[in-house]
Amino acid sequence: MKNETDFELTDDILNPEGLSINKNNIIIFHTHTCESYTQSENYSFEQTGSYRTTDLNYSVARVGDELENYLKGFGFNVNHNKTYHDYPAYTGSYSRSLSTVKGVLNDFNSDIIIDLHRDAIGSKETYAPLVKIGDDYCAQLMFVMGTNGGGLTHPNWDSNLKFAVKIQQEANEKYPGLFKPMILRNSRYNQNLGKAACIIEVGATGNTLDQALNSMKYLAEIFNEVRGEM
Template identity: 40%
Template structure:
């Protein structure tokens, strides 16, 4: 492991100066080692010789010459002993006599690292978007929580639909298809998202229109393991006329290629003008944050076009709305049943979602679609 220099200034050793060169404006110093004065160079070797002679005489008297000779042989062949003995007499041969300062920081003991708290265990693969919690007993009076509005003369029984919800199949492969028949629909500017409106709160920049809301919904669903196809085409551009016909062809192609799809969402935003001018903002607040109110729009065959799935689609919307109403009262507007078919005849589980209105901000719309995405994921994962 490499460590940073022990000093904040740069240190260089140079042969010419034999010392330290510091960055201009810095003062450097180095402590000199005290010089060790040596005594008489003859005294110590003479003393050792006398001691060895005395020891040899003693061993001779005791008959231990072979043992002493073996000891001398081992000492003579020991490189460390010989070098040390010579150094006592001659100095440390082969070693520099002048002290050369080492590189700054080398040889310095590093301060111990502070005790580190044990790393927290890796969390399970949880979604960044928490799954919603539905209050216990929320459906005891659920028939009264779902309102269906519209101008059709069709009859239906909401309570019967709630008692017998549409069952979706758990499938492998993509389960949700998101399209934007009116993809250029956009919102009111705020500090987070600001764009130049091309025409009546519309833009082809997908960072600011309902395609961005579809991106967020896709992200939420996939974070919960729901494979999703998001068609980011804007079928109302360059011409608004014929947009439903163009999106119809796309939906058909996707359903043919992906029979596993269970839910088809055509994602829009509403547009409501105020009498005095300006646009209405459909607001809902929770924990100090503002959301855009949402609405499910369900088509029927009352306009004359064949639509055999409208009751199944209404069933699906009513049951999903009941859960949203229980958890977030006021977030959802009444389910809107319409005469037009809106391409919803192709697959049960189809709906339009109006996420806010042109008077809302994209920030509000993104918050709302996250809530919806969590509920939809819970439904599909429970199937």
């Protein structure tokens, strides 16, 4: 784990045992809905910015569709919201997605809230974190977890972290390399809205949509495995 906060990560904070959440309902949304990937033979599309598109069939929202379908196949109840939060304006995306998720929660009770992103590595546009699982080339995943270190109220950050640790532990055992080390930051990232809320970065700009989609069946499988252990 890359700890960018001043918090000391004790065994108690990192121990996911005893975590009590609604484990059957999942919200998926996208603060940066227009994030997209390197184009490929299978997925060619019109960009509306650098590695960005408003076409939901080719953005990170399409990756969310894939995750939703696999999760539903395991019997999860999934609410996938594909509202644009970063278009036409990028600034204020997190404020807008906060409002969206609050609205979703009015009608759909869920502790597991996934903000699904595509990572951006500064100027390294060709960076493509990959892992091969069986015959599948999969974009690597990464948790970005928030805290109250920035001064905003966030009573759930330790619960969120326990959940992410549980998911990553399971993934590391079953599919080593699927996840990169998670990052813990001072920002809240709207993760105060759930007891198992997280950002999951799916690949980076150098990955193709094919690779991002491949990862989702393994991620859904891990979620199902963890549900059975809770």
